[in-house]
Amino acid sequence: MLAAALLLLCTLAPLRAADTARQTIAKAIAEEDAEKKTALVKSLAGQTDPQVKPTLSAWKEDLIYLYKAEGSDVIIPVTVTGEKDAEDKQAALRLDDGTPLKDPAGQPLRIIAADFDTAAHDSALRGTMKDVVDLLDLTSPNRKVRLQVISTFGMSQEVDKLPLLQAELAKKTDGTTNRALREALALIQLKDPAPATQLTAVKQLGEMGSIPSRDFLKALHDDPATSPEVKAACLAAQKDIATHLQRVNIVGAGFRGLSKGSILLVAAIGLAITFGLMGVINMAHGELIVVGAYTTYVVQCVFGDGLEFSPFTIAVKLPGLHLTGSALDWYFIAALPLSFLMAAAVGILLERGVIRFLYRRPLESLLATWGVSLILQQVFRLVFGANNVQVYSPTFLSGNWTINDVILGWNRVFVIGFAVLIIYGTHLILTKTSLGLLIRAVMQNRQMAACMGVKTERVNMLTFGFGSGLAGLAGAFLSQIGNVGPALGQDYIVDAFMTVVVGGVGNIMGTVVSALAIGVLDQTLQQILLNPVLGKILVLLGIILFLQWRPAGLFVTKSRSLEG
Secondary structure (H helix, E strand, C coil): CCCHHHHHHHHHHHHHHHHCCHHHHHHHHHCHHHHHHHHHHHHHCCCCCHHHHHHHHHHHCCCCEEEEEECCCCCCEEEEEECCCCCEEEEEEECCCCEECCCCCEEEEEEEEHHCCEECCCCHHHHHHHHHHHHHCCCCCCCCHHHHHHHHHHHCCCHHHHHHHHHHHHCCCCCHHHHHHHHHHHHHHHCCCCHHHHHHHHHHHHHHCCHHHHHHHHHHHHCCCCCCHHHHHHHHHHHHHHEEEEEEHHHHHHHHHHHHHHHHHHHHHHHHHHHHCCCCCCCCCCHHHHHHHHHHHHHHHHHHHCCCCCCCHHCCCHHHHHHHHHHHHCCCHHHHCCCCHHHHHHHHHHHHHHHCCCCCCCCCCCHHHHHHHHHHHHHEEEEEEEECEECCHHHHHEEEECCEEEEEEEEHHHHHHHHHHHHHHHHHHHCCCCHHHHHHHHHHHHHHHHHCCCCHHHHHHHHHHHHHHHHHHHHHEEEECCCEEECCCHHHHHHHHHHHHHCCCCCHHHHHHHHHHHHHHHHHHHHHHHHHHHHHHHHHHHHHHHHHCCCCCCCCCCCCCCCC
């Protein structure tokens, strides 16, 4: 009879549903025996229940309260949620199932958390919780989380984590995770007392060019207990890592130079049209960049919670769409064409109101547009305030790629591609469209074009509007790499003119080559001299000497025009 009962119990046992993570933690809190409590927490290791990590974190942070009703000996672990009411009470949720705590009548209870004890824990139990959470992070589907915990294990040289890392490495994960695992294992194995294990780890770190291991290798080399063979291997590994680091710095400087050159190009390409082709010294070009940047800010606010401002003491309120998450990121895509159109409209007004009276009068156009730039800066201050405003980068521009320790920021990659598209689009417009044909005809010989029936004033207006719109696009991107303020354009106006002049006034391709050359040279000198200010001074000095040698710039624009 007893054997039959045991057989029935064994048969029915697998049919009982396993406890959830919440139920297991609730049992652990109620358990008085320390060993059993620890065993219950350890049983959570490897579970995929998403409640494991937040619930253990709440326990460690004393956010789990032990509720005991009046006249009852039953203790119920609970958490509180929501805002406090006038009596400092909050809604209470049962820990074991997440449902509202109810009174005998079945009504949800609100409690004052401070009136109840918190779930107890000691250092040993907290260590067990950390191990469980670490294992969860190590097997997380999110690669960033996995890489972070792997790096933490390696840098802390936690020997007890070796089995976990080795088991994860055996799964043959992706290349980046695999490299991080091998690096972490080698860092931990540096603490192994066996010289043979240390030697293998040192050689592996050297072959990998492990930059984080430099201090560990130095400490191992300086340790009197380290064997001579391992010390020699440490020196060799440090040399290998130094060589790898030098390559990383060179490639990184080249990438940063290319991205800075692209930023210069984006800022200067509009000026290459208005100054290079039209011959107008537009000192308000920087403010046209700011128009594009502020347009991006306004679009961001409209996609978000709206915008309130008081231009000229007139209260204006723009309603918002209240978008969040990935939907809000689309504001930047919408801002690009709007930035172009707004800056182009301001540019056309500037051309119609001021510049059309000053063609072939460079000094007067310089002074007039400088005055316009001052007026526009004051308008920006009156409308948006004197302080900078923050434009948030969308998610797709906020991260980076790391390739063999070279960090490639997504925003820098974007500006390079953005500059390529602008140049290609400008080239197509100038060479493949009727407007481009008219622009080139008027710029090469205005009088002959007028005799052929070309409406030169209309072409001038559209050309200046196009160059101004390109400046607006530059402002849209520049809003992603810094704050937007009334004086933003002043940071780029000198560099933009310098880029256009060095490339050759009127030559778009010269502007491209000039911008990239100045950007790469600037970053390379900074890397060599380890002094950004001195690097910029040498770049400026080099440009001055270059213009003394070639006043017309890199590429001289040839023309049959007899004007001027």
